[in-house]
Structure formats: C-alpha cells, structure tokens
Amino acid sequence: MENNIHEDCGVALVRLLKPLSYYQEKYGTWRYGLGKLYLMMEKQHNRGQEGAGIASVKLNTQPGNEYMFRERAEGPNAITEIFGSANRQINQVVKENSVFVDSNLQEVPFAGELYMGHLRYSTTGKSGLKYVHPFLRRNNWRAKNLCLCGNYNMTNVEEVFEELTRQGQCPRIYSDSYIMLELMGHRLDREVERNFREAKKQGLEDQNITRYIDEHVKMENVLKTTMKHFDGGYVVTGITGSGEMFAMRDPHGIRPAFYYKNDEVVVLASERPVLQTTFDIEYDDVQELKPGTALIVRSNGETVIKKILEPQSNAACSFERIYFSRGSDQDIYRERKKLGEQLVPAVLKSIGGDTRHTVFSFIPNTAESAFYGLLDGFKKHVIERKIERIESLGHTPTHEELLDILSEYVRCEKVAWKDIKLRTFITEGNARNDLAAHVYDITYGSLEPYVDNLVIIDDSIVRGTTLKESILHILDRLHPKKIVMVSSAPQIRYPDYYGIDMPRLEEFCVFRATVALLKERGMESILENVYKECLAELSKPREEMQNAVRDIYAPFSVDEINHKIVEMLRPEGMTTPIDIVYQSLDGLHQAIPNNPGDWYFSGHYPTPGGTRLCNQAYVNFFEKVYKTASTQSIDHNNAK
C-alpha cells in the first residue's frame, strides 16, 4: 500500500450540551462552539498544514431544512479559509442586529450543536480537495448520514477493500479514509434499519419512526462491527445526521486523544494542552481516551465511554512525543528536556571535554525543548567541574584562581534561524528538498572561527535532508573547529505505517549508510539473504510474521553507521570535522516511559500489519532500487 495516503493529523470535536441561546446569553455569542473549534484547530496547526476541514450538525431540524454542513480547503491557510467561508454563509442568512432566538437559527448554516474539525498532513503526493477530511456519506434517512475524519493510517486496506467488494459494494476511491467511510456507513445503515424494524414493530409511523431511530442508534454497535476489520494506528472521529458524536482510539493507543466534559460541552482533541488553554482548565481536568475505547455522545447529550475492542499492549507512539506534538504539554516538555539532558556524556566525549570552547545551539523549531535539557545537563556538569577544581587546589583559592574557575559557563547562542514557520518534514515529498535547502539561515559571528566547537541539537535526523541540503553547509560558513550534530531521537532504522509518514526504507540516512557499509565491506550477500528472508516472511500467516529487515543492521555498531552517515551527508568541499551523536534506545525509554511505541528505532511493530509492510518495504527497496541500481552500473560498465 505504498501509494496509499498516510496521515498523522489533528482532530477536534465540540458538542454543545445546551441550546445555542444559552451560549448567546452567557458568552455573548451563539457561535461559541464554532469559535472554540477554531481555537482548537489553530492550536493544532503543527499537526497538519496541507489542508483542513470542518463539519457541523444541527439537532432537531424540520424536514426540508439542511442539518449537516461541511467546509474543506487545501493549503497552509486552510483554517482561515474554511472559517471565513462558514462565517460568510452564516452572515448571508443572519441579518445584522437581528434579534436572537433559537428558532431563528433553523435556516442558518453551521448553527449547530455538533462540530468536528480536522487538520491534514499527507505527504504521499495525493492531493486534491477530495482527500481532505471530513468525508461525508449522505442519505435521506437522517441517522444514516455519516461524516468522518481521523488521525490514522491503516495497514490492511487491501484486505478491507476485498471484504467490501465481497459484500457487493463498489468503493469509488482506493484510500483508507474512503474505505473506512464505506465500511462504517454500511454498518450504520444496518444499525438504522435494525431500529427501523423495531419502530415498525412498535406500530410507530412517519416522523415518530425517525425520532425512534435517532434516539436508539447505538454507535458502539457500529464501531464494534467496523473497527474489528482494521489494523493500524488511529483516532477515528465522526458525527451522524441524527446527532451522534464519537471518537475511537486504536487498541494499542498508538495515536493520541484527550477529552473534557462539563455541563456545557464535551470536547476532544489530539493534544491535552489544546483543551487546557481553549477551555481554561487544569491538566487533571482532561482525560486521556483509553486504547480500544470510544467516547460517544448520544443525540440527547448523554456521554459514555465504551470499550469497542480489547485493549492490547501499550504501543503509544514515541515519535509523537519527540517531534509531532506541539510540545506545550507538560509531560512532553519534560520528556524532550530529558532526551536532551541524557546526551551530555556522549557530547562531552565528542568535544573532548572542552566546554570553554564550545557553543551550544539547536535547529529550529521542535528541538528547542531538548536543547534546554542539554543545556541544563551541561550547566550541572560545569558546576561539578568547578567544585572539583576548587577542592583539588588544596588551599583557599586566591581571587585570580576563583575568577578563572568561576568564569566558566555554558555558552549558548542562537545560531540557526528558520525563515518560515512551516514544518518541512510534513511538507509534500517532492517540494521538501528545495524547502529544506532554503528555509534555514545562521547568525554570523556567533562563535569564534576555528577556535570554538559547535554543538547543535535537532529533535531527529531522519532522511538527513535538513543536514545535507542546508544545515551543514550554512553552519560551516561560521568556520567552527568541529561540528557535533546531536539527535534527541535514536537512529531511525525502520519505516512507519501508523501515521507518521516514513514508508520507504531507502529514504532513511541510517539505512542508506548501512547498505553502503555492507557494499564497502564485501558483505552484499546479506542484502540478498535479507531479501529472501523477507519474501519467506511475507508468505507466512500475518500473525507469524517476523521483521527480517533487522538482520541488515546486525554486523555494525551505532558508531560505525554514524561515521558513514557523516561521510554521506558531508557537503562537497567541506573539511570541518563532523561528529554525529544519536540518543540510545534505552535513553529513549528512560526519557519517555509511557510511550513505549518504538518501532522506528527497534523494528518491533505493535501489529502484524506493520511487520508485514516493513518486510514489503525491503522487498520493494531490493527489487526497485538496489537491483535497478546494480543493473544500471553493470550496463554502464559494459558500455565503456
């Protein structure tokens, strides 16, 4: 499924529990829900900059009135566009200074009680409004209308696609979002029809049937029969025409979701601080949605948590904590700092203990918190060194001695700048190299040329694009004695299929360096053997499959691979010594104990779908990249 859409996104749900007049009276606006949705989405802009969408459902409408609204847009200004459009639609109907009563809002678009928002990040090159969430499945039966969005990536879309076609359906688009919409829509239809039969049995007629269905549809039934088919990391959210709202988290808790409820609202977001700030509430007021469960708000406002699938081993994504989340979460901030602090011994070794002639800095923006942790660690180190030096004097220090010892401090400078507030990693693939090459700049004169080392921390080094295309080259213009590149994350060795878009092995600089080492040392047979092992694994039943790719890393130490990475990423003509320091796997788990999902670094996938796709990624690499390159070089040599 390499061409499938991969998305790690942001979601936001708002359910108003009172009539709109309540918010008008208390907060001076009936657009309270829409306003809160806007804030929640802006605060999650870090989670998706390629598109955004919103949907709203209005309760208790009369036949003939629209009750489900949706607006979507692409591009970095999508949030502004969709809310601008929603407000324009509202203003066309609402007369300025008109007297507010609930019944006046019957015909006003987006004047609803249910709101859902989505921020999209997809980097596979599939673009177009039709891929922007929410997805909508319409029907004349109110309760059968389904609007869906989510933060997810499914690893078994082929199987589900087959399942749908076996049922006699004919999905229009081959993407996990459309397939989920169709499958869930199919189950919702059955649930509505079950209630229809029940209503008929009770002798109900006309709108009483609709009312009965609206009141009795159970989203947990729909979720149970739908979600058991999927393998992946997800938070799926949706609203129905009859006013059901739900959000469900995958059984391993790979993707995050947090919610809050009081007597006015039920809200859910991908990150905890979004709710804390938007609703002026404390850390403990916000609950984490537990793996395998769903938050369901029924059409009457009743809110329940239902177990949908049996929770499995905790595999909450650690990359979410290292990079993807905004980082204003108190736990994530602490974790990122710890990641930085733990790197002190390795960095110290690399600079030969010479903190006096070392300038510390970071690559904007995500690495900033890890940088503060690294600084804290070095401050502690310098204090300890001062104590040692004073104690080792063996006499009361003279003024000059004290001055010399105490004047040492940790030197930090703002060395690198990022010119546009855009996350390059989550920018559509082809445009990325160019963006990474031009987005960074440096502060001239921020270190003493040829005397000072420069230690610069990034949250992660994945493809190495940021380093190769931009950072190393511009840092070298400062003429540091040595550059130490530090990654707060461990070496990224394996692809991800649960939402962060890293599906191809050959894109990782760690993988490319390992392949280069194998070739260089005449160990290419390992590449061939691993290919055969991967094929053998792929022919096994899903549950028995092992990750055969791990064998290619076995012959080398982390340091050997690091040296090769430096060699490969070093810009042409640059002679400054470069070291690279990665976090260890143990260090990762110490810093982030509650998010043990580490498949990127360890190759341990929480679900069979991940293992299968990893083996498949190697087969693709071997057949399409490695073999092709070998054939081309043979052809080239023959042609000489």
Ligand SMILES: O=P(O)(O)OC[C@H]1O[C@H](OP(=O)(O)OP(=O)(O)O)[C@H](O)[C@@H]1O
């Ligand atoms: O090795 P690479 O493949 O280049 O990927 C890693 C880089 O990508 C991210 O930056 P991004 O610009 O997305 O975001 P940021 O400003 O939040 O750090 C990340 O912070 C690293 O700097």
